[in-house]
Amino acid sequence: xxxxxxxGHLDGMLLAALEPGPRHGYAIMEVLRAGSGGQxxxxxGTIYPALRRLERGGLVVGTWSxxxxxxxxxxxxxxxxxxxxxxxxGTWRQFSAAVTAxxxxxxxxxxx
Amino acid sequence: xxxPPGAPPGCGRPLPPxxxxxxxxxxxxGARLPGPGRERAGIIAELRGGLLDAVDAYRDGGLxxxxxxxxxxxxxGAPGRIAVAFGPGLALSQARRVALTLLVTGPLIxxxxxxxxxxxxxxxxxxPPWQWVGALPGSLMVFPLAAAIATALWTALFTxxxxxxxxxxxxxxxxxxPGTAAVAGxxxxxxxxxxxxxxxxxxxxxxxxxxxxxxxxxxxxxxTRLFLASRSARHCLTTRALLA
Numbered sequence: 001x002x003x004x005x006x007x008g009h010l011d012g013m014l015l016a017a018l019e020p021g022p023r024h025g026y027a028i029m030e031v032l033r034a035g036s037g038g039q040x041x042x043x044x045g046t047i048y049p050a051l052r053r054l055e056r057g058g059l060v061v062g063t064w065s066x067x068x069x070x071x072x073x074x075x076x077x078x079x080x081x082x083x084x085x086x087x088x089x090g091t092w093r094q095f096s097a098a099v100t101a102x103x104x105x106x107x108x109x110x111x112x
Numbered sequence: 113x114x115x116p117p118g119a120p121p122g123c124g125r126p127l128p129p130x131x132x133x134x135x136x137x138x139x140x141x142g143a144r145l146p147g148p149g150r151e152r153a154g155i156i157a158e159l160r161g162g163l164l165d166a167v168d169a170y171r172d173g174g175l176x177x178x179x180x181x182x183x184x185x186x187x188x189g190a191p192g193r194i195a196v197a198f199g200p201g202l203a204l205s206q207a208r209r210v211a212l213t214l215l216v217t218g219p220l221i222x223x224x225x226x227x228x229x230x231x232x233x234x235x236x237x238x239x240p241p242w243q244w245v246g247a248l249p250g251s252l253m254v255f256p257l258a259a260a261i262a263t264a265l266w267t268a269l270f271t272x273x274x275x276x277x278x279x280x281x282x283x284x285x286x287x288x289x290p291g292t293a294a295v296a297g298x299x300x301x302x303x304x305x306x307x308x309x310x311x312x313x314x315x316x317x318x319x320x321x322x323x324x325x326x327x328x329x330x331x332x333x334x335x336t337r338l339f340l341a342s343r344s345a346r347h348c349l350t351t352r353a354l355l356a
């Protein structure tokens with residue numbers, strides 16, 4: 001799937017990837033990749049600016065951690081992030097139901 | 113000793129195989145990032161951690177160290193693309209920092225000039241300080257001074273409001289905050305110029321009325337801010353242009 005297709009949905013997916021608990025950037029990318037069955041082929045480097053944007057908006061909070069001599073920035077959902085994720089889910093369900101209704105072929109009338 | 117955020121682990125020691133490719137890539141990304149050095153260093157440190165995780169994942173998959181590094185770099189994307197993606201965030205951080213600095217230093221510099229004015233007044237004529245400015249030959253400069261201070265103050269406040277938590281509700285216009293921060297910086301610089309004109313006119317007409325030490329301190333503070341504020345404003349404009 002092309003990155004342009006994901007435009008507008010990336011923030012919600014990042015928030016969803018953080019819902020189970022704190023993760024660093026590469027772990028979040030692995031969640032997205034595994035969760036989409038490899039469909040989301042974003043350049044991994046573009047995840048990091050999106051995480052910083054969410055942090056600036058107060059939806060996630062980032063802290064530095066160091067393990068095995070490697071420094072990672074670990075992100076965690078804030079209460080505002082949980083709230084936004086719930087709202088994104090509601091919006092997505094409405095949107096996807098409407099698009100599915102329009103794109104799916106209508107059942108052909110039964111002729112006797 | 114704490115390692116700086118952007119520094120690779122074990123700086124000075126030879127890098128493990130493949131890691132030099134990662135460092136070269138990070139250097140290329142870093143060279144393209146605009147904005148404050150500290151924030152850029154944090155970004156590079158974060159990217160390094162992710163890239164090395166990716167290298168490890170490819171090595172676990174059976175690739176050699178150089179091949180794993182090449183694959184990880186390819187997965188992260190072209191340096192130019194990464195830098196462009198970070199650009200708006202860095203521009204907002206830069207604008208916010210400039211605006212906050214101006215809001216903190218503005219009252220301090222105002223206080224220094226007020227002290228100089230009051231001290232000069234008490235020493236010369238024993239009249240209240242609010243009459244001091246009106247008695248100056250260059251008193252007309254008070255109007256541009258007030259306009260410059262008002263411009264700097266309101267644009268700095270707007271910049272701070274537009275670069276904080278509110279960003280999640282505001283339209284995505286990353287060029288706005290660097291522009292308003294630049295106006296705030298130039299506004300502060302214009303206020304300093306107006307203060308220097310006032311000082312020069314006082315020195316020309318009635319040099320004996322000035323309290324030398326407080327006036328010199330205020331002038332030094334204003335000169336420093338004039339230099340730094342105009343430089344920061346130019347940097348904001350440069351960053352803004354890169355977002356075009």
